[in-house]
Amino acid sequence: MYVQKNFDSASSMWDYRILLEMQDFYKKRKQGELTDTILTNRVKRDIGKFYKQLSSYSFDKFLDIKIATEDTLKIAFVSYxxxxxLKGIVTTEDTMLILISEDNGKSWLIQDWTIKWIADQIDKKLF
Structure with a gap:
């Protein structure tokens, strides 16, 4: 969804822990104590900078799915x-999404830690 520049739809599926982690990320880099809309807009801007530089993206295949239960949470680890x-360099990578359900699999929220990696690249002025 990020590739299609549909950030609002993608971020609506995030587990709340992503924004907590991103808030901590920006704070540790002395970029302010961002909250609520300001935090979301900052993450959206960083992701936008990255995907503006992206020439192409393709999902190649699912590699593995593992499901675990911790206390009242069901957690799925999806590797792909x-x-x-990016900038003329083609890279093939394995990555993971973590899906969390607090209602025994009836609904799922996503932890996509790629956004933290993207924000780190932006912070290092690589994009």
């Missing part, structure tokens, strides 16, 4: 392979 072209 994707290929992206």
């Amino acid at each position: 392979k994707h290929t992206l072209t």
Whole structure:
């Protein structure tokens, strides 16, 4: 969804822990104590900068899915392979999404830690 520049739809599926982690990320880098809409807009801007530089993206295949139960949470670890072209460099990577259900699998929220990696690249002025 990020590739299609549909951030609002993608972020609506995030587990709340992502924004807590991103708030801590920006604070540790002395970029302010961002909250609520300001935090979401900052994450959206960073992701937008990254995907503006992205020439192509393809989902290649699912690699593995594991489901675990911790206390009242059901957690799915979804590994997949994707290929992206960024600044003329083609990279194929394995990555993971973590899906969390607090209602025994009736609904799922997503932890996509790629956004933290993207924000780190932006912070290092690589994009």
